[in-house]
Amino acid sequence: MHPIIRSSTLALVSVMTMACEAESGTLEATAYGESFIEDGIPATAFADGWSVAFDRFTVDVSEVVVGSTLVVTAASVDVAIATGGLGQELGEVEVPEGRHAQASFTLQRIDIVGTASRGDEQRSFQWLLEEPTHYHGCESSTEVRPGGVGRFQVTVHADHLFYDSVAAESPMMRFQHFADADANGDTILEQGELAATGLGALDAGSEGHVHDLWGWLLALARTLGHVDGEGHCHVDA
Amino acid sequence: MRAVCRTSLLGAVASAGCAQPTEVPRVAIDLVVDSSGLLPVTNDLGYLVEVAEAELVVVDFEFARAGEMHTRALWPALWDAIIPAAYAHPGHSQEGDVTGELLGQFHLQWRPGQVQRLAPATLLVGDYASANFTFGFSGPEDSVTAGREGTTGMVRGIATRGGRSIVFEAVMTAPPDRLLVGIPFEVSVTLEVPSELAFRLVTEDPLEGDTLFDGIDFGALDVDGDGVLTLVPEASEPAVVEAAYALRRTLMTHDHYEILGTSDF
Numbered sequence: 001m002h003p004i005i006r007s008s009t010l011a012l013v014s015v016m017t018m019a020c021e022a023e024s025g026t027l028e029a030t031a032y033g034e035s036f037i038e039d040g041i042p043a044t045a046f047a048d049g050w051s052v053a054f055d056r057f058t059v060d061v062s063e064v065v066v067g068s069t070l071v072v073t074a075a076s077v078d079v080a081i082a083t084g085g086l087g088q089e090l091g092e093v094e095v096p097e098g099r100h101a102q103a104s105f106t107l108q109r110i111d112i113v114g115t116a117s118r119g120d121e122q123r124s125f126q127w128l129l130e131e132p133t134h135y136h137g138c139e140s141s142t143e144v145r146p147g148g149v150g151r152f153q154v155t156v157h158a159d160h161l162f163y164d165s166v167a168a169e170s171p172m173m174r175f176q177h178f179a180d181a182d183a184n185g186d187t188i189l190e191q192g193e194l195a196a197t198g199l200g201a202l203d204a205g206s207e208g209h210v211h212d213l214w215g216w217l218l219a220l221a222r223t224l225g226h227v228d229g230e231g232h233c234h235v236d237a
Numbered sequence: 238m239r240a241v242c243r244t245s246l247l248g249a250v251a252s253a254g255c256a257q258p259t260e261v262p263r264v265a266i267d268l269v270v271d272s273s274g275l276l277p278v279t280n281d282l283g284y285l286v287e288v289a290e291a292e293l294v295v296v297d298f299e300f301a302r303a304g305e306m307h308t309r310a311l312w313p314a315l316w317d318a319i320i321p322a323a324y325a326h327p328g329h330s331q332e333g334d335v336t337g338e339l340l341g342q343f344h345l346q347w348r349p350g351q352v353q354r355l356a357p358a359t360l361l362v363g364d365y366a367s368a369n370f371t372f373g374f375s376g377p378e379d380s381v382t383a384g385r386e387g388t389t390g391m392v393r394g395i396a397t398r399g400g401r402s403i404v405f406e407a408v409m410t411a412p413p414d415r416l417l418v419g420i421p422f423e424v425s426v427t428l429e430v431p432s433e434l435a436f437r438l439v440t441e442d443p444l445e446g447d448t449l450f451d452g453i454d455f456g457a458l459d460v461d462g463d464g465v466l467t468l469v470p471e472a473s474e475p476a477v478v479e480a481a482y483a484l485r486r487t488l489m490t491h492d493h494y495e496i497l498g499t500s501d502f
Contacts, residue, residue: 168412168415198482199482199483208487208490209490211483
């Protein structure tokens with residue numbers, strides 16, 4: 001090959017390579033529990049005067065797919081640790097530049113340790129929610145610029161755990177029904193106590209099929225997963 | 238019957254394309270309160286329960302061509318899940334294209350052997366899957382609920398087990414703006430049929446076999462032993478309160494309602 005042609009070819013390949021490199025960026029996935037988990041839920045948010053603080057709120061997240069890209073296979077993070085609004089990193093991957101619309105993920109397991117307080121009253125709880133929920137068709141659009149970083153967030157809405165209805169558009173937050181389930185008076189709300197307690201005035205929705213407080217908690221836990229703040233997803237059984 | 242009906246025009250559905258848009262035909266079909274679903278049932282605690290009458294105040298029926306029951310039919314194995322194929326957020330579970338309606342507030346009364354005619358519902362022709370309505374509240378002008386203003390529903394009957402009978406009355410009040418979605422309504426509506434729509438309260442869920450009164454231990458709740466039991470949330474006995482709320486929850490699910498197409502009345 002003629003030297004001039006050879007060098008021109010190399011230059012062209014080099015330019016093409018640079019162009020290809022410039023057409024990708026990084027897509028980063030995080031999990032964030034918002035102020036309600038990192039700082040706790042104040043009494044002003046509850047209709048019955050209780051407040052809740054979380055010592056641990058560990059979420060096991062798997063199969064995070066943004067657009068058509070698998071970003072995270074599996075990760076476990078404690079979203080109760082303060083991050084100043086950044087959230088806990090789940091993973092990242094190189095992706096083509098552009099908008100990556102829709103997302104899906106699974107919350108495999110949620111481990112919650114916390115305390116509820118109202119005046120002199122206190123209840124502690126350690127709840128292990130081990131029923132996986134797959135969220136799909138999430139309302140998300142993550143833009144990745146060439147050489148830049150686009151961020152997708154799994155947002156955990158802990159306030160849903162304390163809703164008094166799965167049917168109302170604007171349910172109230174209450175804790176009293178959980179507090180009243182402390183049958184042995186040790187101030188610790190155990191799974192067995194919740195399973196032995198009826199739902200009272202709680203509204204289980206048009207589908208029903210929930211008959212005790214532990215089932216209620218599991219039902220509400222399925223509504224925790226959101227994306228990019230307030231983006232909604234669909235859930236499967 | 239108190240039926241404050243409003244007129245409303247359903248949005249026209251037109252087929253978009255190169256040809257002239259074609260409006261889907263609509264029909265007016267009487268909605269009838271059908272008491273034939275109030276059969277004697279034995280609940281999970283062995284009580285034979287016979288309903289003497291039931292009432293419900295509802296607002297604005299909607300009829301949907303596809304929705305939750307469609308999902309149920311396709312994926313019966315998934316139906317036991319708590320929130321199937323729904324938005325992961327409370328209050329976001331309504332699905333289906335609403336192409337029929339009967340607007341207004343209605344005081345429904347089910348009494349064995351009786352039929353109550355409401356008003357014509359307006360539906361576009363098509364295959365329907367489910368229906369919805371919003372729970373209402375009785376007003377001072379409701380003669381049947383005199384003295385119970387502001388309540389949503391009532392069930393009266395008698396429960397018998399081991400030779401002991403308890404006459405009961407349960408009164409329920411729904412949360413404000415409570416929408417009930419997914420009532421089975423698997424009816425093909427054409428220009429000719431059905432001639433009427435029968436709205437039934439069923440004491441036994443035809444799909445799952447559970448009864449309206451499962452979990453209610455009538456004898457244990459009748460603590461004074463007088464054979465009369467009133468299930469209201471204001472009761473002094475916690476177990477009676479819980480039973481009143483349990484029955485309310487059941488009445489607020491779609492399991493014990495159905496709407497059939499018929500020409501029998």
